[in-house]
Amino acid sequence: SYEVTQPLSVSVALGQTARITCAGNNIGSKNVHWYQQKPGQAPVLVIYRDTNRPSVIPARMSGSNSGNTATLTISRAQAGDEADYYCQVWDSSVIFGGGTKLTVL
Amino acid sequence: QVQLQESGPGLVKPSETLSLTCTVSGDSISSYYWSWIRQPPGKGLEWLGYIYYTGITNYNASLQSRVTISIATSRNQFSLTLSSVTTADTAIYYCAHGRDYFFDYWGQGTLVTVSS
Numbered sequence: 001s002y003e004v005t006q007p008l009s010v011s012v013a014l015g016q017t018a019r020i021t022c023a024g025n026n027i028g029s030k031n032v033h034w035y036q037q038k039p040g041q042a043p044v045l046v047i048y049r050d051t052n053r054p055s056v057i058p059a060r061m062s063g064s065n066s067g068n069t070a071t072l073t074i075s076r077a078q079a080g081d082e083a084d085y086y087c088q089v090w091d092s093s094v095i096f097g098g099g100t101k102l103t104v105l
Numbered sequence: 106q107v108q109l110q111e112s113g114p115g116l117v118k119p120s121e122t123l124s125l126t127c128t129v130s131g132d133s134i135s136s137y138y139w140s141w142i143r144q145p146p147g148k149g150l151e152w153l154g155y156i157y158y159t160g161i162t163n164y165n166a167s168l169q170s171r172v173t174i175s176i177a178t179s180r181n182q183f184s185l186t187l188s189s190v191t192t193a194d195t196a197i198y199y200c201a202h203g204r205d206y207f208f209d210y211w212g213q214g215t216l217v218t219v220s221s
Contacts, residue, residue, distance in 0.1 A: 001166075031205070031206070031207075033206075033207035033208075035150075035208075041213075042199055042211040042212065042213055042214050043150065043199075043208075043211055044211070045207065045208060045209050048205075048207045048209070049205070049207070054209065086149065086150055088150075088207065088208075090206035093152070093163070093165060093166065094140070094142075094152035094155075094165075094206065095152075096149060096150040096151070096152065097149075098149045099149045099150070
C-alpha cells in the first residue's frame, strides 16, 4: 500500500519561512492536501490539490508538489502557526501522513 | 457553510459495538462524500471510510471487516458502526465532508473510550 512520510518535527524562527515535507513514491503524480490541527481542535484544511488555498487561509501558506516530495510552505511564521500539520493523498484509499509538529521559536 | 456534529456514547465496553451519528446542517447531505476519521490520543489521523450520498461505500482495508457506514438522507445524517471494539479503538472520532477526496469541513470530534 502507498505510504507518505513526514518529519516528526520542524522548528522555525518567528517571521522566517517553514517548510514541511511529505515524501512518497512519485507523489508528484497525486493530489496532495494539507491540514493544520491545533491542540484540542479538529483539523482544518489549509491546502488542497497541491497548491490551492481555501478562502479563509492566509496567502502566507502555500503548497507545491513534484517528484517524490510535496511541500507545505509557511512564510513569515507566526506564533499562531504552531500546530500539527498532516498531508493526505488518495490512492484507492485515503492516506494521511504521520503528522509534523511545527514549533515557532 | 456546512456544519457537522458527532453524537453517541462516550464509553463502550470491549467486544461491543461502537455507534456514532453525524448530523449535517447548512447543506443537503445529498451530495459529495461523507467520511469518518479517528485519532487515538496523542497520535495521528486514520481514515475509516466514506459513504457517497447514493449509498456507495469505501472502507479502510485494515478495518473493513468491522466498519459500516450508513446514510439517512431524510434526516441529513450519516452513521458509523465499529464492531468488536478493543482498547485500541479508543480515539477521537471525527465526521467530515469530503470533496474530491479531501476534507473541507470537519465536526468538532467526539472522544470514545473503550473500557470495561
